[in-house]
Amino acid sequence: MMEDDREKIFASIRKGLRQSERYSAERSSKSPLLDKPGPDFLSLFEKFRSELKTLGGEAVSVQDEAEAFELINTRSHANEALFIYEEIKSKYALLTSSLSERKSVKFQPEFSHGYDRHEAAKFKGVVTGCYACVAETGTVILRTAMRLPAALATQLFVVARGADLRPSLDQIFTEDTARFGGSNLFLVTGPSRTADIEKQLVTGVHGPKDVFVIFMKS
Amino acid sequence: MDLRSRQFASLYRHEISNGQLRSNLSKATLQAVDKRAQSFQEVDFPFLQKEARNIKREAISNLNELLSRFEDNARRNGCKIFYAQTPEKANAYILGVAQKFGARTAVKSKSMVTEEIGVVPFLAKYGIEAVETDLGEYIVQLAGESPSHITTPAIHKSRTEISRLFHEKIGTELNDDPAFLTAEARRVLREKFLSADLGISGANFLIAETGDVVIVENEGNARLSTSAVKVHVVVTGIEKVISNFSDLRIFMRLLGRSSTGQKLTSYVSLLRGPKGEDETDGPEEVHIVLLDNGRSNLLGTEHQEVLHCIRCGACLNVCPVYRSIGGHAYGSVYPGPIGSLVTPLYFGNENAPDLPFASSLCGNCTEVCPVGIEIHHQLLAMRHEIKSKSGTSVERFIFKNYRKTMLRPGRYRLMSKVVRALARTSLLRLLMRGWYPYRETPQFPPRSFREMYKSGEIK
Ligand code: SF4
Numbered sequence: 001m002m003e004d005d006r007e008k009i010f011a012s013i014r015k016g017l018r019q020s021e022r023y024s025a026e027r028s029s030k031s032p033l034l035d036k037p038g039p040d041f042l043s044l045f046e047k048f049r050s051e052l053k054t055l056g057g058e059a060v061s062v063q064d065e066a067e068a069f070e071l072i073n074t075r076s077h078a079n080e081a082l083f084i085y086e087e088i089k090s091k092y093a094l095l096t097s098s099l100s101e102r103k104s105v106k107f108q109p110e111f112s113h114g115y116d117r118h119e120a121a122k123f124k125g126v127v128t129g130c131y132a133c134v135a136e137t138g139t140v141i142l143r144t145a146m147r148l149p150a151a152l153a154t155q156l157f158v159v160a161r162g163a164d165l166r167p168s169l170d171q172i173f174t175e176d177t178a179r180f181g182g183s184n185l186f187l188v189t190g191p192s193r194t195a196d197i198e199k200q201l202v203t204g205v206h207g208p209k210d211v212f213v214i215f216m217k218s
Numbered sequence: 219m220d221l222r223s224r225q226f227a228s229l230y231r232h233e234i235s236n237g238q239l240r241s242n243l244s245k246a247t248l249q250a251v252d253k254r255a256q257s258f259q260e261v262d263f264p265f266l267q268k269e270a271r272n273i274k275r276e277a278i279s280n281l282n283e284l285l286s287r288f289e290d291n292a293r294r295n296g297c298k299i300f301y302a303q304t305p306e307k308a309n310a311y312i313l314g315v316a317q318k319f320g321a322r323t324a325v326k327s328k329s330m331v332t333e334e335i336g337v338v339p340f341l342a343k344y345g346i347e348a349v350e351t352d353l354g355e356y357i358v359q360l361a362g363e364s365p366s367h368i369t370t371p372a373i374h375k376s377r378t379e380i381s382r383l384f385h386e387k388i389g390t391e392l393n394d395d396p397a398f399l400t401a402e403a404r405r406v407l408r409e410k411f412l413s414a415d416l417g418i419s420g421a422n423f424l425i426a427e428t429g430d431v432v433i434v435e436n437e438g439n440a441r442l443s444t445s446a447v448k449v450h451v452v453v454t455g456i457e458k459v460i461s462n463f464s465d466l467r468i469f470m471r472l473l474g475r476s477s478t479g480q481k482l483t484s485y486v487s488l489l490r491g492p493k494g495e496d497e498t499d500g501p502e503e504v505h506i507v508l509l510d511n512g513r514s515n516l517l518g519t520e521h522q523e524v525l526h527c528i529r530c531g532a533c534l535n536v537c538p539v540y541r542s543i544g545g546h547a548y549g550s551v552y553p554g555p556i557g558s559l560v561t562p563l564y565f566g567n568e569n570a571p572d573l574p575f576a577s578s579l580c581g582n583c584t585e586v587c588p589v590g591i592e593i594h595h596q597l598l599a600m601r602h603e604i605k606s607k608s609g610t611s612v613e614r615f616i617f618k619n620y621r622k623t624m625l626r627p628g629r630y631r632l633m634s635k636v637v638r639a640l641a642r643t644s645l646l647r648l649l650m651r652g653w654y655p656y657r658e659t660p661q662f663p664p665r666s667f668r669e670m671y672k673s674g675e676i677k
Contacts, residue, residue, distance in 0.1 A: 004299075004300045005307060006301040009303055009508075023279040023280075024280075025269075027462075028269060108498075113498055117413075169466075174464060178427065180490075184445075185488040185490075189480075197377050197380055198246065198377050199249045205436075207438025207442075
């Protein structure tokens with residue numbers, strides 16, 4: 001591989017910085033939000049729901065896994081392939097067994113390293129867990145060992161628990177999160193969108209058009 | 219990069235006379251300005267702006283340390299780092315990576331730095347097709363044009379023009395519904411994502427503390443360009459590094475609001491190296507190309523703060539000059555107020571001597587800048603630099619006398635009488651013939667405000 005210009009660039013930076021003062025920023029811990037939701041689940045959920053709704057997504061709170069399955073089953077297209085992420089299998093046994101009875105369902109472990117990308121593109125819907133959700137912006141945070149199905153699908157179903165819901169981005173961008181494992185963390189805020197043509201909003205560009213977040217009460 | 223900023227005078231004359239362009243631009247920019255204002259209602263903008271300015275100031279004034287830290291951590295995460303002083307060096311490295319993986323097709327997400335180095339035409343010379351995957355970029359690529367806005371590359375094009383373009387280039391039916399056109403682009407690009415070996419992206423931020431690359435977008439194309447490929451090359455400027463992961467709480471609240479009026483963009487990808495052993499997909503290798511190309515020359519100068527820019531595009535939307543002439547008139551990949559600084563600063567005053575003058579100095583840009591760059595003061599300082607070296611003797615005479623006039627009230631009164639008298643003749647029109655074809659000038663009153671006030675005519 002060719003030699004890079006590191007030394008030359010660093011010499012130029014050092015030369016320039018000799019003439020300028022070093023500066024150290026004091027960071028305020030104040031939240032920039034003027035209106036904060038209450039700390040209880042209900043206020044956080046309401047905020048999350050209304051933010052996501054504004055963006056064209058939907059958040060619902062369900063009693064149990066049976067209700068979660070009902071929702072996924074009615075909202076997804078019955079004949080279209082569904083991909084189920086590992087966290088669903090490890091956290092929600094009942095939901096997993098109900099889903100496995102549907103037609104054309106595939107589970108993450110059935111794929112191994114080097115799988116054909118076209119396979120991932122066949123799934124119209126995916127069901128996944130999440131790392132956290134953010135009430136301030138209606139965001140779900142995904143950390144995944146298999147990136148493509150959730151990035152390619154038309155419908156994204158995220159199953160979350162009340163404890164996953166954080167009030168704001170202040171709780172997300174912390175030292176704790178900075179230590180996340182794996183190669184990726186994706187913040188997903190509503191459907192994929194563009195306004196590149198005459199500023200007219202169109203949803204469902206390359207990523208999911210429908211984003212459903214299901215909070216499990218029990 | 220095809221830099222044509224020296225021809226600014228002829229380029230803007232051409233663009234300003236295009237009525238369709240001006241109507242497209244004014245519609246789009248005014249909408250963006252409204253959305254931005256609305257989106258800041260829930261947050262304390264002055265607080266965020268101050269914090270962001272301080273964090274960027276810290277990052278740039280400690281650039282060597284932060285870059286070293288970033289480099290160490292990104293290497294620990296498994297990334298390969300390459301420093302390039304020039305676009306040629308960056309392109310040659312990217313080509314090497316592409317050849318190592320035998321890539322014939324590359325998917326590219328939107329990035330100003332990749333425009334700056336001209337990686338797409340460069341790879342094409344070696345038979346590698348680099349496809350733009352952001353919708354706006356895809357449109358301008360099909361049209362054989364360059365982007366005309368930092369965040370909305372096809373802002374100058376109407377839906378009818380785009381519909382005709384798609385019909386000609388990718389054979390879609392003539393239909394100007396944006397939803398239809400977007401679906402067609404998705405259909406074509408999906409196949410590219412599934413077959414490309416190389417993904418090229420920029421970066422909005424590099425985090426020194428963790429070695430993360432942060433990419434912000436709305437369509438999901440950057441997520442695919444960095445996930446569906448065998449190898450991912452990040453190309454970005456050395457000034458993109460910030461110190462802490464937690465600093466993102468400030469920038470994430472500013473960037474989406476400033477660029478598109480969103481509280482947060484649809485996708486924020488925090489990428490930490492290639493696919494892990496327990497991961498099923500993701501790139502096998504991640505290369506990070508850190509470009510200087512004139513940036514380090516700004517350190518220690520009065521223009522250092524220009525390196526704070528996070529390329530949100532807000533200053534373009536509020537700029538009366540940009541709104542009238544659009545991005546192509548600047549002849550640079552960096553248009554608008556920030557482009558009028560960056561272009562001469564990165565590529566040399568001699569290559570863009572007119573751009574710092576493409577501003578009314580109204581200060582709208584400074585007001586909206588999320589990182590508090592004093593853009594209009596910077597433009598004024600650039601004008602001074604350029605003219606102190608290259609001004610004509612007539613210009614020097616005018617400005618010297620203008621200064622004297624502004625400093626002496628008696629002289630000011632006398633001169634305003636002369637100008638008012640001149641305004642009633644056709645001489646002023648003759649002297650300002652560059653001004654009149656495009657705008658109207660209000661009638662000068664026969665007497666000054668001061669005279670009218672003194673005589674009691676106005677109270
Ligand atoms: S100068 Fe400021 S407003 Fe303009 S693009 Fe850069 S960050 Fe945005």
